[in-house]
Amino acid sequence: MGIDLGTCNTLVCVRGEGIVLNEPSVVAVWKGTNKVLQQPDGSLAVGWAAKEMLGKTPGSISAIRPLKDGVISDFEITEALLKYFINKVQGRRFMGGPRVVIAVPSGITAVEKRAVIDSAERAGARRVYLIEEPMAAAIGAGLPVTEATASMIVDIGGGTTEVAILSLADIAQCESVRTAGDDFDEAIINHMKKAYNLMIGEQTSERIKIEIGSAAPVGEETTMEVRGRDMISGLPRKTVVTSEEIRACLQEPISAICETVTRTLERAEPELAADLVDNGITLAGGGALLRGIDKVIADATGLDVRIADDPLTCVARGTATYLESLEEWKSTMESDRDDN
Ligand code: ADP
Ligand code: MG
Numbered sequence: 001m002g003i004d005l006g007t008c009n010t011l012v013c014v015r016g017e018g019i020v021l022n023e024p025s026v027v028a029v030w031k032g033t034n035k036v037l038q039q040p041d042g043s044l045a046v047g048w049a050a051k052e053m054l055g056k057t058p059g060s061i062s063a064i065r066p067l068k069d070g071v072i073s074d075f076e077i078t079e080a081l082l083k084y085f086i087n088k089v090q091g092r093r094f095m096g097g098p099r100v101v102i103a104v105p106s107g108i109t110a111v112e113k114r115a116v117i118d119s120a121e122r123a124g125a126r127r128v129y130l131i132e133e134p135m136a137a138a139i140g141a142g143l144p145v146t147e148a149t150a151s152m153i154v155d156i157g158g159g160t161t162e163v164a165i166l167s168l169a170d171i172a173q174c175e176s177v178r179t180a181g182d183d184f185d186e187a188i189i190n191h192m193k194k195a196y197n198l199m200i201g202e203q204t205s206e207r208i209k210i211e212i213g214s215a216a217p218v219g220e221e222t223t224m225e226v227r228g229r230d231m232i233s234g235l236p237r238k239t240v241v242t243s244e245e246i247r248a249c250l251q252e253p254i255s256a257i258c259e260t261v262t263r264t265l266e267r268a269e270p271e272l273a274a275d276l277v278d279n280g281i282t283l284a285g286g287g288a289l290l291r292g293i294d295k296v297i298a299d300a301t302g303l304d305v306r307i308a309d310d311p312l313t314c315v316a317r318g319t320a321t322y323l324e325s326l327e328e329w330k331s332t333m334e335s336d337r338d339d340n
Contacts, residue, residue: 003100010047024048070105072108099129100128134163141282152303155314156257161177161285172272173268192228198237204228265303282307
């Protein structure tokens with residue numbers, strides 16, 4: 001199975017079955033401990049069950065996103081997350097434990113990589129391989145990564161944006177910034193405070209972003225009714241916001257992403273840069289769904305920008321494809337010794 005261990009969402013893709021699991025990368029624990037909360041039915045509060053608690057947890061519980069910043073903030077909680085997903089998918093599908101490919105943020109350290117491998121092994125995986133997330137995203141987006149021509153992928157996730165130029169099955173240039181979808185949400189929260197004295201939660205701001213958010217003017221402008229708590233009276237209140245003002249408040253994180261893209265381009269070898277004139281840039285990750293983001297990046301770079309098909313599942317599909325090619329390669333290398 002291939003696993004996309006994302007800052008926001010974890011997806012599992014199995015050969016022949018496609019995406020079999022897609023849940024938030026959230027774990028609920030007893031506050032101040034690493035003890036994962038059990039639900040009344042005995043199952044662990046991980047994924048959807050834990051996400052529902054985000055921002056609504058009573059004092060004794062906290063809902064944690066252990067990969068929020070593209071680094072592993074807590075090994076034990078990350079392990080609980082991986083275990084939950086591997087066990088949930090494993091079932092009776094894999095005799096003797098599955099082979100697992102895990103896409104990890106390109107910024108994580110060797111120690112963190114080791115911890116991911118150990119955790120997956122403890123969770124029952126027979127063999128564990130890691131792949132850098134931008135590589136998996138590019139494979140999932142169908143880019144010709146093994147060829148002698150440059151491909152560029154910009155994966156805008158929740159916690160991080162990963163920008164990479166790939167060629168000959170390797171990463172030639174890569175940069176990861178901690179500006180992505182979460183920062184769009186945060187910019188909306190700050191705007192609501194400043195402009196309306198209204199406190200809103202993360203789930204509400206994400207909904208505003210998805211419903212009326214944009215990076216550039218596209219189509220008709222709209223409005224949305226928003227509910228929150230008045231900062232002065234302390235009481236619940238609602239107000240109406242426009243797509244124009246939301247676009248304006250998103251400009252800062254969006255330009256940070258554009259700068260990372262142009263910086264990566266400036267560092268590329270001239271031959272690779274030349275290829276990109278023809279091949280352009282491909283966007284992946286949930287942030288690629290923000291309206292007009294392709295246009296803004298095209299304007300900033302002068303290159304063609306396209307959005308990958310189904311950008312939210314690119315990385316997971318890429319890991320499964322990578323695992324298939326690993327298996328093919330292995331079976332040609334050791335045709336009789338392999339046990340599937
Ligand atoms: P990660 O790989 O870091 O887990 P994802 O690629 O799953 O992240 O993307 C999650 C981010 O995409 C979140 O910030 C979410 O709000 C955002 N997102 C999802 N759908 C949309 C959409 N339609 N428009 C804008 N942002 C979106
Ligand atoms: Mg991702």
